[in-house]
Amino acid sequence: MTTLIVIILYLCLLLGLGFFSSRLFRGTSKDYFVASHSIGPFLLLMSVFGTTMTAFALVGSTGKSFERGIGTYGLMASISGLVHAGIFFLIGIRLWAFGKKYGYITQIQFFRARFESDGLGYLLFPILVLLVVPYLLIGIIGAGKTIEPVTAGAFTEIFTNPTAPQWLGGIPPWLTGLVVSLVVLTYVFMGGSRGAAYANTFQTIVFMVMGVVAFVYIINGLGGMEQAGKVPARITEKGIIVQDYQFDKTTKELVKNEKPKPIGRVTDSTTVDLSNKQPHLARTPIQVEFKKKNPKTGVISSFERELGIPFITFLSYFFIPLSVGMFPHLFQHWLTAKSAKAFRLTVIAHPLCIMVVWVPCVLVGVWASGVLPPGIPPPAVLSAMLNLLVGDPVLTGLLTAGVLAAIMSSLDSQFLCLGTIFTNDIVIHRAGKNKYSDKQVILIARVFIVVIVALTYVLAMWAKNANVFDLAIWCFSGFSALFPVVFAALYWKRATKEGAFASIIAALISWLYFFHLSGYGGELVIGPGIIPAAVCFAVAAIAMVLVSLLTKPPTEETLQKFFPSAKKL
Amino acid sequence: MKKRVIWFLFLLLFIVHQDFWWWDDAFLVFDFLPIGLAFHAGFSIVCAILGWAAIKYAWPHDLERFAEENNDEENAI
Numbered sequence: 228m229t230t231l232i233v234i235i236l237y238l239c240l241l242l243g244l245g246f247f248s249s250r251l252f253r254g255t256s257k258d259y260f261v262a263s264h265s266i267g268p269f270l271l272l273m274s275v276f277g278t279t280m281t282a283f284a285l286v287g288s289t290g291k292s293f294e295r296g297i298g299t300y301g302l303m304a305s306i307s308g309l310v311h312a313g314i315f316f317l318i319g320i321r322l323w324a325f326g327k328k329y330g331y332i333t334q335i336q337f338f339r340a341r342f343e344s345d346g347l348g349y350l351l352f353p354i355l356v357l358l359v360v361p362y363l364l365i366g367i368i369g370a371g372k373t374i375e376p377v378t379a380g381a382f383t384e385i386f387t388n389p390t391a392p393q394w395l396g397g398i399p400p401w402l403t404g405l406v407v408s409l410v411v412l413t414y415v416f417m418g419g420s421r422g423a424a425y426a427n428t429f430q431t432i433v434f435m436v437m438g439v440v441a442f443v444y445i446i447n448g449l450g451g452m453e454q455a456g457k458v459p460a461r462i463t464e465k466g467i468i469v470q471d472y473q474f475d476k477t478t479k480e481l482v483k484n485e486k487p488k489p490i491g492r493v494t495d496s497t498t499v500d501l502s503n504k505q506p507h508l509a510r511t512p513i514q515v516e517f518k519k520k521n522p523k524t525g526v527i528s529s530f531e532r533e534l535g536i537p538f539i540t541f542l543s544y545f546f547i548p549l550s551v552g553m554f555p556h557l558f559q560h561w562l563t564a565k566s567a568k569a570f571r572l573t574v575i576a577h578p579l580c581i582m583v584v585w586v587p588c589v590l591v592g593v594w595a596s597g598v599l600p601p602g603i604p605p606p607a608v609l610s611a612m613l614n615l616l617v618g619d620p621v622l623t624g625l626l627t628a629g630v631l632a633a634i635m636s637s638l639d640s641q642f643l644c645l646g647t648i649f650t651n652d653i654v655i656h657r658a659g660k661n662k663y664s665d666k667q668v669i670l671i672a673r674v675f676i677v678v679i680v681a682l683t684y685v686l687a688m689w690a691k692n693a694n695v696f697d698l699a700i701w702c703f704s705g706f707s708a709l710f711p712v713v714f715a716a717l718y719w720k721r722a723t724k725e726g727a728f729a730s731i732i733a734a735l736i737s738w739l740y741f742f743h744l745s746g747y748g749g750e751l752v753i754g755p756g757i758i759p760a761a762v763c764f765a766v767a768a769i770a771m772v773l774v775s776l777l778t779k780p781p782t783e784e785t786l787q788k789f790f791p792s793a794k795k796l
Numbered sequence: 797m798k799k800r801v802i803w804f805l806f807l808l809l810f811i812v813h814q815d816f817w818w819w820d821d822a823f824l825v826f827d828f829l830p831i832g833l834a835f836h837a838g839f840s841i842v843c844a845i846l847g848w849a850a851i852k853y854a855w856p857h858d859l860e861r862f863a864e865e866n867n868d869e870e871n872a873i
Contacts (some may be wrong), residue, residue, distance in 0.1 A: 297833040301815065305836040308843040309809055316850055322857075324863035456828035498820065508822035508830040542814060567860040571851050578843035586837050593830070791862060 228381045231398065233624025234374070234631065239330050241635070244429055245414025248422040256668040259419030260332045260647050266424050266563040268572035274424045275560050275573050276580045277431035277636030279311065279363075279551055282369040283699055284584050285630050289612075290605025292592030296507035299592070302544050304585040309580025310548035314573050318552045319561045321717050323570070325789065326562045333644075334558045334713075335652040341716045341789050342724040343781060348652050350731055355648065358705040359641050360683060364647050365636040365699050367687035369606070370407045371400025373630050377610055377623050390632040391522050392737075404687050407631065410639045412680045415646075416673055420563055430632035435584055437629025440622070442587035442612060447618025449594060450481045457596035464502040466493040468515060470597050474615050481598075490601050491517035494531065496776035497665050501779070506534045507593040510541070519602020530602070530700035537756035548761040552713050556637075556644035616718055642683075646676035698748050700758075704741075708734035708763035713770045720774070726775030733770035737763040798853040805846055813839060 257263050266274070281287075292299040322337065331337045334355070335348040347392045375390055375397040383396035390400065449455040458481070469487035474480075493501060495514035498504050506513055512535040520527050551557055564570060588609070595608050603611055609630075613623055650672040655663065663671065712730050715722035741759035745751035751759055780786075805843045818832050 297830045300833055301813065301836045301839075305839045305843070308840045309806070309813065309846075312843055312847045313806060316847070320856060321859060324859045327863040452826070452828035456824045457831070467808055505822055508832070509820045510832060511820045538814075538816065538819070545810070567856070574847040574851060575844050578840045578847070582840035584836055586833065588832060592830075745841065 228769060229620035230624035230627065231276075231381050233377045233621055234378075234628055237625075237628035237631070238406065239755065241410060241426060241429070243415060244426055245373050245410075245417055245422055246426040248414065249417035251421055251425075252418050254666075254669075256422060256665045256672070257332075259669050259672060260558065260561040260562075260651070261326075261743060262419070262421040262424060264327060264563065265421075265565050267565055268569045268571065270424050270428050271560070271564050272573045272576055272580070273428035273431040274563075274636075274640070275315070275557065275634070276577060277427040277434075278557060278560060278640045279307075279554075279637075280431075280434070280581075280584065280633055281365060281637045281699060282373070282630055282634045284633050285371070285434060285588055286373065286589040286606050286609055287506045287699070288585050289595070290607075290610040291505070292532075292589040293599070293603075293608045294532060294592075294605050295536055296510065296534055296596075297593055298541065298588045299509035299584055302536055302541055304581050304589075305545070305578075306545055308581045310545065311581075312574050312577050314552045314596060315561075315570055315577065318713060318717065319557075319573075319641060320497045320567050320570050322558060323561045323564050323567060324715075329788075332559070332562060333648045334553075334555050337647060338712070338716060338727065339353065341781075341785065342727045343785055344720075344724040344727070345656075347724065347727055347731075348576075351726065352648065352652055354709075354731065354735060356645060358702055359555065359645060360686065361698050362702045363638060363641050363683045364687045364693070365702070366634045366641075367404040367408060367683060368400070368691055369632055370634050371403045371607060371687075371691065373627060374398050374403040374608070375400060376607060377627050386429070386743065393522060400691055401688055402682055407635060407638070408680050408684045411635050411642060412560040412677065415639050415643050415676060417671075417688040419669075420559060420643055422552055423643050424560070426639055427636045430636040431580075434629040434630040434636070437626050437632075438584050438587055441609070441626045441629075442591060444617045444619075444622060445594070445612055448479075448481070454481060455590075455594050458594045459505040459507045460490065460596040460601075461487070461503060461505050462493060462501045463487065464738075466501065468492060468506075468517075472597055474598055476615075476618075491515050507596045510535045512537050517601035524593045532601070537752075539754075539756035540752060540758060543757045543761040546707045546758065547700065547703045549710040549764065550703040550760075553706040553709040555648060556640035558645050560640060567778050584667055590667075640682055642676050645679045646672040649679075651673045693748060697750055700750075701742060701745070701748055704758070704760035704763060705734070705738050707760045708738050708767050710764060711768040715771050715775070720786055721775055721780055722771065723775045723778045723781060723786075725778040726771045727772075729774035730767045732773035734763055734767035737766045802850045802854045805849070809839070809842065809846060815839075820837070 279569055321460045325337060335351050339348045375394050379394040381396055386399050388414060389397055407773040414426050440722040446455055449458060458472050460470055462468055467489050469489050470484055471487050475482050493513055494516050496509050512533055516529050516531050518527055518529050537545050562597050572746055590611055592608055595612050599611055630736055654671055688741060741751060815835055818835055821831050823831045825831055
């Protein structure tokens, strides 16, 4: 119950911030959509970082390193530091400049003007919505999955049908999803993009601080850093994977097992000598077989897992962070910047913020391999480590608030961006900009945001058992496949309307093909370990180049507008 | 020239990121931090330094000026 009270207090605080930021709202559509281009460096950094980091930053990173080891950081975090910063510098500032100069509020407005095509907007709109909606589902489903275990036992009389027997009395996912949706809706509805920027800043600080606090408590629980380094699971001379330590709940100390506890065995490896190696500390792939117990039936079964990361997969993961170049919600955040200089802090500090959040989480996941049962669901690893090693309800509540903060700081921007693109790219675009007053435009956006929140909630309840983190990678892959369009639009004069159409259609078809092969959201690698995003990107880039070269170049007027001469630029 | 150096450093960092030399090394720096993770944490710091260098030596001053002067926003869209 204490945990739940802490979470409720946090949500109330967030609503209070929503009311505060709504008082700063200037009442114009420009302020509602892009905060009148008034956001300074710190708010921009926090809102961009908070938007790009979902629940994956805390919960997913810990779970992934529990499964695969330290390679998780290089695979998803450090490469993102390089690529994201590069995109903010090369794409973000340039799009901000055109947005400021020509008054664009959405990506589609920019692409329509650059490629001289209305139809391109109608093609892009459903694709962007289709890719953002699963991203929204990730947040709502992830929130539900996070809250139920940590509030288990709080309402045993009311919530009698838990997802797993041990979570009896916990807040059910449908209620968490509803509350989270309503809280985000409230502050986005009131404050628009300025409200989202303030809320994001607050929430990003919360989840960064809570990640570090949880890390410190877990280290103390393990008996200090040096001791923690010995904890990860180990392979014996016979290829058995063992845990050398266990946490004694009575003495609250980590104690060495008299005999190492076997938890699995190596089934395949290219490394000759694995004896006494701790596989989570390196990245060479090995196949292992673990056993797990079904919590409902008690039946023990075995499952296979690949520890480490194949080199080709590691290499091709470069294509995933390219997705930020095409995130419509990030485009909108870029447009809120007061000046190009506001980007400077983001370019420098974004990789450091990633490091502060991800390094502790990856370490916790690695250490968890030595004290938690291998069959535990990866998203539950962080809370399980806290429950085991700390067990303090206030801290658990604060950490859960941190996870919710990471989730909601992405949800708000995505809801707002869908409202923005629908209002500007469909309604106003079709009706003409003089058809509606400024107040009516804000009203249309707000109504659409309410509708999209409601639809997303219903969809999330329908897809509540989906693996949210695999779904996230598919969303990123789709946006990565569209990256050649934005890059060519900004840097290649010869890129044509037909090239853009071909590239988007090629990206869509290849993405749908691989998504189908994956069983609609599962893990999929091609050949020696290439991820689908790399192939979709290549197909889309080739289509852009070939079709552009075969078709008529853009008009001189368009080229002068987007590629001003050196004197002007 | 300075922009080319920044581009070169970006590509160099991409290659360095692959880190195949410590791929299978589980050595613990300060007895708790796996060397592969320590390397990539350091890599993140170097990315921040590259970002600083890009801002200092390859900042798009002309683009910034272009966006700020004679704003066409009132007539656009």
